[in-house]
Structure formats: structure tokens, C-alpha cells
Amino acid sequence: MSIPVVTVGQAQEDVVGGLERLHGPVTVVRRCTELAELLAACQSGLARAAVVAEGSEDLTASLADRLGAVGVAIIALTDSPEEAARLHGIGVTSALTTVDSAALAERISDAVAQLTGSGLTGRRPASNGLTASGLTGGKQREHGFAETGAALRPEADEAVPVPSAAGTGKIVAVWGPAGSPGRTLVAVNIAGELAAAGQSVLLVDADSYGASVAAVLGLLDEAAGLAQACRLADQGLLDRETLLRVAVPVAATAGSFRVLTGITRADRWTELRSAALALVLERAREVADVVVVDTGFCLEADEELSFDTMAPRRNAATLRSLEMADTVFAVGAADPVGVPRLVRGLAELETAVPGVAPEVVMNKVRAAAVGRSPERQLREAWDRYGPGTGIKAFLPSDPGASDAALLSGSLLLEVAPDSRLRAAIARLVCAPVQQKRRSSVFSSTAKAKLRG
Template sequence: MSIPVVTVGDSRDDLVGGLERLHGPVSVVRRCGELAELLAACQSGLARAAVVATGSEELTASLVDRLSAVGVVVIALTDNPEETARLRTIGVAAEALAVDAAALAARISSAVAQLSGAGRRPEPAAADVASSASSGAATAAAQVPRPSGAHAAGTRSAAAVGRIIAVWGPAGAPGRTLVAANIAGELAAEGQSVLLVDADSYGASVAALLGLLDEAAGLAQACRLADQGLLDAEALLRIATTVATKAGTFRVLTGITRADRWTELRAAALTLVLERAREIVDVVVVDTGFCLEADDELGFDVGAPRRNAATLRSLELADTVFAVGAADSIGVPRLVRGLAELQTAVPQASPQVILNKVRAAAVGRSPERQLRAAWERYGPAVSLSAFLPSDPAASDAALLSGALLLESAPESELRQAIAKLVCAPEQRNKKSFVFSSTARRRTNG
């Protein structure tokens, strides 16, 4: 069966004509004048492949994601090695301008087969890698630069992949941001390289919690570069804000400064940001939003941005999901309902459930025992993983000083409980994690 193809740009007549004369693997069904026309044609179901002869610089990760969603692969023609590397980053296969019709048809057939078989973007062909390797400029653009200095943690290999921890919870301020920020701080104090990402599209507050005077919306900047295929390790580390504590240093991608900027956090771009982040740090901690709706009722167009895409994509990519709920008569039912929604929205997630703000005044005597008994009797099949005690004095002191608990209240029970969640066994029984050895401290990199 012939693969329908649409083209855009001033492609060579002999190339398009050659594709049409093959009478087999592919057939050109429309020649478009611009990308908008090509997108409309593809979304109408007219084609399975798109050949971009000129104007490949206008291709973005979000656009490619929209085309992939309707089963269309993109092949771009370019002789620029840097553009070839950029296109590969956003999931576009590249061929030389002088490619002959038969070779292009074979490449289209291979890319369509990959997309159909794997249900994802086609991988770059070996020819792409080989041609990039032969060019110094392309190799430099395609490789992931490693941060220099202590932040590089010299023992990380080029193939090392960090893990992603997502902190989620239902509506009602259960304490997601406090838990996420302090998890990042504890991991950094343990000697790991950490990036904290504020992906809450409703009420980003990591910057305020840490006392950062930030108006730049670091995550939005990173998503913008990723969408263009220009986000490398140097750019990511430059955008991220460095937070230094007494015990360690970590970096932060601050959230959007206004709720109406949620359209900047598109799923395709955020995916690239998190994938790049896990290449250069040991742990990526993501503070997510609360809402798990798919936004289908808001999107009349399949390519329309989704407000909850940042939260859903973060949970889909996470290696560990902490589900945080408030330990009271309102917070627990919200968490139970939220876990059911999480199971529906992200079936692969296996959340570790945390009850936060545990206090006798809201639950009764022996609150942990009562909460566990009630959960086992009425709660979902997911077991409780941890209880975080209510400590308003320590939390208020940390918020007032724009610091983490390990600095403002290192001896508090809340700080010790959060550290126990994520730190190495040999560190868990220590009352304080303030390290004196400079070998265990991170520099600003």
C-alpha cells in the first residue's frame, strides 16, 4: 500500500516527480505552501508522512508532537549539520538536499513503520548519527555537555540516567511544595546532584518558599528552548537558579509567574526538559499541580494545549511518585478520591502515599495508629508509606526565612521524617545532616 505524503517548501521538481514516478512505496498527495497548510492537511488524515523541503527552522517539538499524535512522521531536507542535530533533538528525521527519490522513499517507509510499530517518534537513522559524527559542529551540537566542577560529580558516566521524583497531591494545600523542596534539599545534603522543578500550572510557589526573587520563570524558559530543539546541558544549568544551603547545593527551575502562562508548559517541551535534566543530575524532583483532568472538554482541536499536561507528563515520566494528603477529615477523603483519579489518569504510577500534617488535635490520641487503622479499613489498596507530623512552628520559621527545614529547624520532627523518606539508611538515624566535610558539599558549579 502506498504511503500518502505531503510536502512543503520549494522542493525540487525532480525529487517530487521522482517520488510520484516510483508508483509504489509513497505517493505525493499535496504540495503545501507553508507549514500551517501542511499541518491542516495532516490533521485531516490526508497523509502519513510530511517532507519539509525548506523552512525546517520553523519546526518545533510541539508541532512535531501534534503531527505524531495523528500518525504523521516528519522528514526534513537540510545540509546544515547544526540544523540536522537540532531536528534530531525534536524527533525529526533529516536527509540531505541532494537525496534521490528512492532513498527518500525508503526513509519515509522506515520512519512510518517505526512510528506505527512503537507508537512514538521515530529514532534517528544510523546515517544521521554517522553524518553528524563526521562533522565537528554537528557532534558538538548533538552531544550533551557535562557541567564542569564539583557539580559534575566526576563519577557520573556519559550513559548515566538520573531518576525523577514527582510530588503530587489533591486540591486543598496538602503540602506538596514543602515536601518537594525539602526532599530536594535532603538529597543535595546527602551529596547528590539535584534539580527541583516547579511544574504546577495553577499556583507555582517554589520560588516564594525558597525566598527567590525570580521573575524569569525558569521552567518556561527551558520549555521554550526545548521546543526549538536548543536546550543543551549548558543552557539548562544557566537557566536554573542555584540554591546553596549549609549542607549542599541544588538547582531550581522556577515555575510560571502568573497562572495564565500555563500554555508555555506544553507536554512535548516539558518531556525534553525532564529528559535532558535526568542526563545531567542524579535526581530531578518535580513539584506538580493537583488537577489530573485530561482537559478534553477544553480542547476542541487535538493540538490545543492542555493546562494539566505538565502535571500528567511529569507523573508519566516519574520513577517515583509521592502522593501527599492532609491528615484530617477533609484531606484524607480528598486523597482517597485523588488516588482513584491518579490510577485512571496514569495507570503505570505506583504512588507512595504520605499523610502530612499529622496531629492529635485533628485525629485524636495516637494519630498515626488511628489513621493507619482507618486507611486499612476504608482506604484504597495502596498502603501508607509515611506520616509527616504537623509542625507549624518549624514550617513558619522556614517560610519566614525562605529556607529549608534542614537550615531553619534541623532538629524538628518534620525535617527528620522527610529526610527518612529519601536519604541513605546510614544517614537516617542522625539527628542533624549538617555536614562539616567540604567533600560532601556541592559548589555553585
């Protein structure tokens, strides 16, 4: 099989000449003068592999992800162990600048085979990690994004540091259709209840349309922690300590957790690129027992609307969060408008993220909107017209408690610890109701992970 290759960098002459003298399947079809030209050549379908002879520092996780999406593997040449480790972290294969032509050709062939065989956005099977002690169960799943160079381990003389093992923390995504069904309220208080139960928790605001976690918690934060983390991850510079520095600590009466705040303006959605967010969530697994993600509502695969396959995707943050989640809570408003929206939204969710097994949560349950015995009527209607997925929980409407929490920028467990809404959310995640217990995001588990 012929493997067309494009190259870039001042050192490409030796690379090109050596590969051409082999007369093998690896064939150089274009010599580019800059990275932008190489990207255009790859996007046009000209090549199956790209060799970056110089300038590897300009490579990012998003670039590798997009080239992988069009079937192009990247091999970068560098003599720096630190740069090789960074490249490995963003899914790029590296080799020494002195690598001989035969070895380089073999790596190119292996990289293309690996990319073709594994794909780039493999869906991991859903698993629910809810246990009596919080979200500590569930099956640890594979990466939700491709590691282009996973099978291309460096030779011994390249001395690339071995990356740390994948974290064991669980990802909980809170999603819901359009119409303000209460996603953020549920996500924030799930984080608070799990922190009160002794879990180390990281709350992530990944809503690219209307991020509001910071406002709900009363945080005067304009830095957009998630955007900062994605930027560092895209460059291969996000480690565990840096992630914890970027995340904002939130201290509550019965525990504390950390928050990666969302983008401060909707037009900043381009900063939440899919590959970078995936790296952030994988790193978050290493520092927290539970990662709670407040997602956006829209599931539209907007790449179908664009001819530019290299362009960022507005809904990538939501889709990637749902793909990587161990547990997905689908929140819908319990009224004549919210229920049909949720039914249609679940069908869209199944199409957008095949194999997902959401836990349905009916929020704002009240007799005034549904009639007498609202839970019974909702369950009967759901059994008759719903998509076959049972209802996991009913969260009662409690505007007094909700408004008090929003006004003070606090959790329900602080301003309304005895409210039925607070108790229902605690039961949803199987967290015992805690009143005064202190816990921290730097729990013994998280500290042990950081020391390791």
C-alpha cells in the same frame, strides 16, 4: 500500503516529481505553500507523513509531538549537520536535500512504520529508586516520549553528530490532590535533604496552576526558569551547560542545589508543553543525581474536552512529569477532608497514568484533626477504606517550624534542624540527617557528567 504525503517548501517540485515517478506506495497528496497549511492538512487526517523541503528551522519538539499524536511522521531536508542534529534532538528525521527519491521514499516508509509501531507516549514501568544513600537506586527506564526518527539513522555521508547517551539521574515527582496538602513543602525539603546528603539535585517547579517554589525559597525570580528551559528545548537548543545556566543556584547551610522556577502567572501554562518538558527532564537527568519535580494537582486529560488536537494541554506538565518519574510521592492532608480527597485522587492517578506505583505520604498529622494516636487511627482507616496502597510515611504537623522556614525563605534543616517534621522528611528519602556538611549541585558526579 499506501502512504499519503504532504510537502512544503520551494524545493518541493523536485521532491514531488521524484516520488511520483517511483509509482510506489508513497504518494504526494498535497503540495503546501507554508507550514501552517501543512499542519492543517495533517490535522485533518489527509496524510501519514510530511516532508519539509525547506524551512526546517520552524520545526519544534511540540510540533513534532502533536503531529505524531495524529499519526504523522516528519522528514525534513537539510544540508547543515548542526540543523540535522537539532532535528534529531526534537524527534524529527532528516535527510540531505540531494537525497534521491528512492532513498527518501524508503525513509518515509520507515518513519511511518516506526511511529505506528512505537506510539508517542509510551508509559515506562514505575520503579522506586530509594536506597540508604538517597535516590541512587532504581531501574533506568526508557524515554517517556517518542523519538519519531529513532530508527531512521542517517547515512554515513550525512555526518550527523551522535547524541549523548541518556542520563542516569532519577526523577522524583511530588504530587497531591487539590486542597493544599503540602506538595511544595515536601518537594523543597526533599531537595534540601538530598543535597545535604551529598547528592547533586535539580528542583523543578512544574505546577501550571500555582507555582510557588520560588516564593517558598525566598527567590526574587521573575524569569520562570522552567519556561525558559522549555522554550530552548522546544527549539532543540537546550544542552547541559545551558540548563545549568537557566537554573537558579540555592545555597543552604548544609548543601546547595539548583532550581528551575515555575511560571510567574497561571495564564502562562501554555509555555509548559509536554514534549518540551520531557526534553528538559531528560536533560536534567544528565546534570543531576536527583531531579525533584513539584507537580500540579489536576490530572484531567483535557484533550478529551477539545476538538483541537493540536492545542496545548493545561495539565500536560503534570501528566508528563508523573509518566517520567522513577518515584512518585502522593501527598495528602491527614484530616477528614484531605484523606478522602487523597483516596479519590489515587484512583484518578491510576487512570491517568496507568501502572504508576505512588508512595503515599500523610502530611500535617496531628491529634487535633484525627484523634488520639493519630498515626494508628490513620493507618487503620486507610487499611479499611484506602485503595490498597500502604502509607509510606507520616509527616507530623509542625506549624512553628513550617512558618519559620516560610518567613525566612529557608529549608527546615536551616531554621528547625531538630524538628520532628524535618527528621520525618529526611527519613522519607533515606537521607542521613546532616547539620554542617557542605555539598554542591556541581558534585563530582555532576562534574564528571559535564566533562563527558
